[in-house]
Amino acid sequence: MKYLENCRIVSQEEISPGIFDMNLQTADIAGICRPGQFVMVYPQDGKRILPRPISICGADPESRTLRLVYRVTGPNTGTGEFSGYVSGDMIRISGPMGNGFDMDISGDETVLIAGGGIGIPPMLFTARNLNCKKVIVLGYRSDTFLAGEFGQNGDVFIATEDGSCGTPGNVLDAIRENGLKADRVYACGPKPMLRALASWAEANGIPCYISLEERMACGIGACLSCVCGSRETDAHTNVRNKRVCKDGPVFLSTEVEL
Numbered sequence: 001m002k003y004l005e006n007c008r009i010v011s012q013e014e015i016s017p018g019i020f021d022m023n024l025q026t027a028d029i030a031g032i033c034r035p036g037q038f039v040m041v042y043p044q045d046g047k048r049i050l051p052r053p054i055s056i057c058g059a060d061p062e063s064r065t066l067r068l069v070y071r072v073t074g075p076n077t078g079t080g081e082f083s084g085y086v087s088g089d090m091i092r093i094s095g096p097m098g099n100g101f102d103m104d105i106s107g108d109e110t111v112l113i114a115g116g117g118i119g120i121p122p123m124l125f126t127a128r129n130l131n132c133k134k135v136i137v138l139g140y141r142s143d144t145f146l147a148g149e150f151g152q153n154g155d156v157f158i159a160t161e162d163g164s165c166g167t168p169g170n171v172l173d174a175i176r177e178n179g180l181k182a183d184r185v186y187a188c189g190p191k192p193m194l195r196a197l198a199s200w201a202e203a204n205g206i207p208c209y210i211s212l213e214e215r216m217a218c219g220i221g222a223c224l225s226c227v228c229g230s231r232e233t234d235a236h237t238n239v240r241n242k243r244v245c246k247d248g249p250v251f252l253s254t255e256v257e258l
């Protein structure tokens, strides 16, 4: 079930330069969404027709508040518009969209949760809701936003490109430096990170589930603007394609072309 809702902004804060943390009062979406799903957020400026996909960073099913953490991509953009909203303002969203991560994991399994850059917010929602052993690896350029909130959910390893915190380098450098092992991988982040993780997981015989980001328009599987290449022929389009909005955004890494 998907909902189109006008939500009141409960709070909004800039938690790192250009990164905003927005909490919304929803009617239903926060009560039914799963980690790895996203919402479509509608700009109010009439020049921007298309909604913007933003992953769910947190949801409280009791109070029905939904948390979105997003990066402003530049001036005169939809995300720039969102960053100007203050508590009390209204915003239209639809969702929850997409499949999300499989949360039905045996307590004996260890999941390596990996997030890179603005791919980190959905992994916080995932880490908080997975009931199994967790190893968390976060990759940043420099500023380690949200890292402190992962602490209660497992052992956290950080990599920064400028070497200011944790392992100098990327997520894979932190995995190798700390000799990390797992039974499966859940990840969201830039494509080069996902590619590197997928080949590390394949070399170690571990299933690797990745959340992809493609440019989107409709968000409901109709326009095909978000397709990525797949290994198998897709039943909907009859070509080797997957719709990231509808079939994903989470895929087994061996299903898709990275």
Ligand SMILES: Cc1cc2nc3c(=O)[nH]c(=O)nc-3n(C[C@H](O)[C@H](O)[C@H](O)COP(=O)(O)OP(=O)(O)OC[C@H]3O[C@@H](n4cnc5c(N)ncnc54)[C@H](O)[C@@H]3O)c2cc1C
Pocket (backbone or CB within 6 Å): 038, 050, 051, 052, 053, 054, 055, 056, 069, 070, 071, 072, 073, 074, 076, 077, 078, 079, 080, 118, 121, 122, 212, 213, 214, 215, 216, 217, 249
């Ligand atoms: C499933 C999914 C989850 C995402 N989760 C987050 C998140 O949690 N936090 C976050 O900061 N960003 C996230 N993104 C990226 C975010 O959607 C884009 O940064 C945003 O749409 C850019 O819009 P804009 O108005 O700032 O830029 P503009 O350049 O004005 O956007 C123009 C158009 O291109 C689309 N577009 C531009 N970049 C992207 C992109 N990378 N992915 C999809 N569409 C894009 C916009 O939606 C819009 O329709 C996610 C993307 C996807 C597909």
Ligand code: FES
Pocket (backbone or CB within 6 Å): 215, 216, 217, 218, 219, 220, 221, 222, 223, 224, 225, 226, 227, 243, 244, 245, 246
């Ligand atoms: S955004 Fe239209 S099919 Fe995915």
